[in-house]
Amino acid sequence: MNTTGQPGFEQCAERADIQAEAHARPPLAVEFASAEVWNWVLYDLPDDPAAWQTPYDPDCRHKVLELAGGQLRIERHTEFVSITWLGNGPPDAESLRVIGKCPGQQLAGARVLVRPAGWEGVADVFGPGRIFGGMARFTGIEVATDFQIGADQMVTYTLSGNFEDAFARGRLVKRLVDLETYRMAALLGLPVVRQSTPALQSLEVRTGGAMRALSSSEDETLAASIREISALLAEVGALREGLRYRIAASKAYYDIVSDRLASLAEAPIGQRQTLKGFVDHRLAPAIKTVGAFDRRISDVSATLSDAMALARTRLEQTSQEYNQALLVSMEKRARQQVHLGQAVEGLSVAAISYYVVGLIGVLIKSLPHFAVSVPVLQAISVPAVIALVWWNVRRAKARVEKV
Helix, strand or coil: CCCCCCCCCCCCCCHHHHHHHHCCCCCCCCCCCCEEEEEEEEECCCCCHHHCCCCCCCCCCEEEEECCCCEEEEEECCCCEEEEEEECCCCCHHHHHHHCCCCCEEEEEEEEEEECCCCCCHHHHHCCCCCEEEEECCCCEEEEEEEEECCCCCEEEEEECCCCCHHHHHHHHHHHHHHHHHHHHHCCHHHHHHHHHHHHHHHHHHHHHHHHHHHHCCHHHHHHHHHHHHHHHHHHHHHHHHHHHHHHHHHHHHHHHHHHHHHHCEECCCCCCCHHHHHHHHHHHHHHHHHHHHHHHHHHHHHHHHHHHHHHHHHHHHHHHHHHHHHHHHHHHHHHHHHHHHHHHHHHHHHHHHHHHHHHHHHHHCCCCCCCCHHHHHHHHHHHHHHHHHHHHHHHHHHHHHC
16 A cells, blocks of 8 residues: 555656756855865866776766865766866865876866955956956856966966855856856867868869859760769768767857856946956857858758759759650651561562462463463462462461460
8 A cells, every 4th residue: 555645656767867967966065265166177088998097987977075185076078077176275286186187188277266255356366467357246246357377277267255155156166167168168169160161162162163064064964963063962961070069069068158157147347348248259259150160061061952953853854855755766666667567568468479370370381271371360360369368468467466
């Protein structure tokens, strides 16, 4: 008997995994009013499991380690590993030793300095250079950065203000870390697109030439045009397939950047440009370049597909015209053969009748004398011979046609 107060439904097999995924990465909690959060993003990861050293595991999605100097969080993503160190100061030597075991190449790095309200050290952190940032709405937290990679290969951010609790600090820190991570990841598509642009331009020129050649080609050169278009379609498909994932990933990463900036909801501080203003001004054009490249590939592919359809239509039309002409020629030849057969049939009747009449004459000459001369008898037999021969020829022809 069910005593749980539930109807006892059978549970979906995937429900536990889905629920676990929702809680797989515990929220970041920054307990210290003055804290430092360092985040490294490692890219171009090796496929060989032997290249991974403890505590890193290519199959582990999330891990939290409590070290003597602070907390270390390891997150495995599709393309990269994110390593976050949290403490009340910079990571110590032991923590750096553990962090340095992760394989791969550094794609991004963010150092977030969390400070209490009233802190006025922004200028001391970033120096005389240009500073970007604003006041995060609904929280009153000041955000600042210079978007410059320092000698430690990190981009420094500062957060200062009154936070409700450790999780509130952690949420803002995570948004800044994600902003830096996905800002760099979104730009991975730009060098690839720039490198592939000459190949795409060549395909566009050749596609235009193929279209012009197709529009002016004769039936004799149509097959050559189809072969050229097929080769271009194969090249475009190979180029598009090689860039499909990178372009799609850049767009997805840019969407995450936009989401993180929207969640900050900055209000300007004086004449200082906000983080969103900087990113929109610098990152958005690069993503638009990637998107324009993707559209150009799609346009070339669509043009070639239309050209191939047109060429096939012309080829089918030419084939139909050829078949029609062939049928007309065959019909004409058949009529000629019928006429020829009829002429041969008449000649055959005449020739056979001639020889039969001759045989009749020979036969009559070998018999006793008749009152009528042989030529007269032969002449009298001609109609009967012709009728008999014609009847036999027709009967033989009928038997052949039945077969």
